[in-house]
Amino acid sequence: MEEERNTEQLILNAAKKVFLRKGFDGARMQEIADEAGINKALVHYYYRSKDKLFNAIFTEAFSTLIPTIEELIEKEQGLFEKIWGVIDHYIDMLSNNPHLPMFIFHEISRNPERLLQFASNIGIKPQKLISAIQREIDQGNIRPVKPEHLIVNIIAMCIFPFVGRPMISGILMGGNQERYQAFLNERKVEVMTFVLNAIKIDKPQ
Amino acid sequence: MEEERNTEQLILNAAKKVFLRKGFDGARMQEIADEAGINKALVHYYYRSKDKLFNAIFTEAFSTLIPTIEELIEKEQGLFEKIWGVIDHYIDMLSNNPHLPMFIFHEISRNPERLLQFASNIGIKPQKLISAIQREIDQGNIRPVKPEHLIVNIIAMCIFPFVGRPMISGILMGGNQERYQAFLNERKVEVMTFVLNAIKIDKPQ
DNA sequence: TTTTAATTTTGCCAAATGGTAAAACCAATC
DNA sequence: GATTGGTTTTACCATTTGGCAAAATTAAAA
Numbered sequence: 001m002e003e004e005r006n007t008e009q010l011i012l013n014a015a016k017k018v019f020l021r022k023g024f025d026g027a028r029m030q031e032i033a034d035e036a037g038i039n040k041a042l043v044h045y046y047y048r049s050k051d052k053l054f055n056a057i058f059t060e061a062f063s064t065l066i067p068t069i070e071e072l073i074e075k076e077q078g079l080f081e082k083i084w085g086v087i088d089h090y091i092d093m094l095s096n097n098p099h100l101p102m103f104i105f106h107e108i109s110r111n112p113e114r115l116l117q118f119a120s121n122i123g124i125k126p127q128k129l130i131s132a133i134q135r136e137i138d139q140g141n142i143r144p145v146k147p148e149h150l151i152v153n154i155i156a157m158c159i160f161p162f163v164g165r166p167m168i169s170g171i172l173m174g175g176n177q178e179r180y181q182a183f184l185n186e187r188k189v190e191v192m193t194f195v196l197n198a199i200k201i202d203k204p205q
Numbered sequence: 206m207e208e209e210r211n212t213e214q215l216i217l218n219a220a221k222k223v224f225l226r227k228g229f230d231g232a233r234m235q236e237i238a239d240e241a242g243i244n245k246a247l248v249h250y251y252y253r254s255k256d257k258l259f260n261a262i263f264t265e266a267f268s269t270l271i272p273t274i275e276e277l278i279e280k281e282q283g284l285f286e287k288i289w290g291v292i293d294h295y296i297d298m299l300s301n302n303p304h305l306p307m308f309i310f311h312e313i314s315r316n317p318e319r320l321l322q323f324a325s326n327i328g329i330k331p332q333k334l335i336s337a338i339q340r341e342i343d344q345g346n347i348r349p350v351k352p353e354h355l356i357v358n359i360i361a362m363c364i365f366p367f368v369g370r371p372m373i374s375g376i377l378m379g380g381n382q383e384r385y386q387a388f389l390n391e392r393k394v395e396v397m398t399f400v401l402n403a404i405k406i407d408k409p410q
Numbered sequence: 411t412t413t414t415a416a417t418t419t420t421g422c423c424a425a426a427t428g429g430t431a432a433a434a435c436c437a438a439t440c
Numbered sequence: 441g442a443t444t445g446g447t448t449t450t451a452c453c454a455t456t457t458g459g460c461a462a463a464a465t466t467a468a469a470a
Contacts, residue, residue: 156365
């Protein structure tokens with residue numbers, strides 16, 4: 001009884017590891033089975049096809065990457081707190097799942113129809129965030145950045161270090177892994193400061 | 206005689222299209238042949254293997270994405286002009302090659318050893334740029350951003366709209382393609398303004 | 411202990427895929 | 441017009457890979 005779930009979870013963990021690292025096209029059912037320490041046919045026994053198994057992984061990964069942002073934004077009151085909440089959460093989460101964004105972006109890029117599955121779940125919430133930012137601008141609390149750009153800027157600065165890790169680490173840091181790790185540790189504060197300076201109004205005093 | 210080059214180029218163009226869209230694992234030699242309107246065996250006649258053909262594409266793509274940045278930085282004098290040069294060039298180039306960054310980042314992520322091939326070509330130049338930024342900080346011309354972060358921020362904000370196109374267009378813009386296009390058109394100025402505000406020193410007057 | 415149901419393994423298949431040998435074709439040269 | 445060298449197509453192979461049927465195993469129920 002407990003074993004079922006155990007095996008099922010074993011497969012999921014293995015599949016996640018393999019799919020996230022290699023993508024759908026690069027992943028092999030055999031490798032997933034090996035990673036799970038079981039037989040290939042057993043993978044098919046629990047998840048009938050590669051597609052089905054992939055969908056399970058993709059759905060979970062997508063949920064990890066996206067909906068949290070909505071809650072985060074609702075949670076905090078002020079705009080700056082909201083922004084810090086997003087940066088703080090995202091960089092933590094990505095540090096624990098470094099392959100996640102590349103996986104999601106690549107798979108969606110290869111097969112954009114996947115997004116449609118989730119589009120309905122998400123609804124119109126982005127518009128609410130955009131309006132909220134616009135309100136801050138109208139009230140003179142922050143500089144007049146186009147809200148869509150501000151949002152993309154923040155997300156971009158959080159995600160890019162992970163999508164581009166080998167390039168940053170290899171080229172910018174000259175292959176020095178410690179330097180990359182230090183870079184990651186500084187990242188939250190650096191991004192927050194950067195955004196803050198970019199949008200805050202100069203107080204003449 | 207001229208035909209050779211024509212066919213060879215035909216294959217390269219087709220391969221570029223297919224590899225950039227689907228990645229190495231997702232690409233099929235047959236599809237490349239179809240795309241070029243020729244026979245599959247002919248592809249092997251010019252480029253012996255899928256790997257060889259892929260390397261040709263990857264090398265060209267990598268060169269398009271990276272070394273230009275070095276020249277750009279040398280070209281302009283002031284830091285702000287350098288930054289504008291990078292933003293201007295990158296967003297133009299990526300508009301013409303939207304799949305390029307996803308392709309490069311994904312393939313490097315899947316096979317980081319590839320970077321080593323190019324590491325030697327690149328040398329220590331990033332350090333020069335980092336020093337240049339540090340100098341500006343020391344001279345009190347810009348705020349004290351850690352240079353590595355400033356560089357990553359700028360690149361991230363330029364590249365992300367292309368890596369994350371389906372997400373931005375689908376979720377943030379509610380699937381409205383025109384809005385995404387408008388977003389891209391505004392992008393250069395928005396990024397430049399954002400960076401400028403983030404690093405410039407408030408002049409009390 | 412026997413029966414039954416679920417789980418796991420074995421052995422295998424059909425399709426897809428990268429690759430190649432050899433034939434066919436074509437253009438220029440002798 | 442035959443020969444030669446490069447190009448293109450045809451036909452095919454070996455391997456990989458997703459998937460499955462059926463046997464084997466295990467564990468629980470009767």
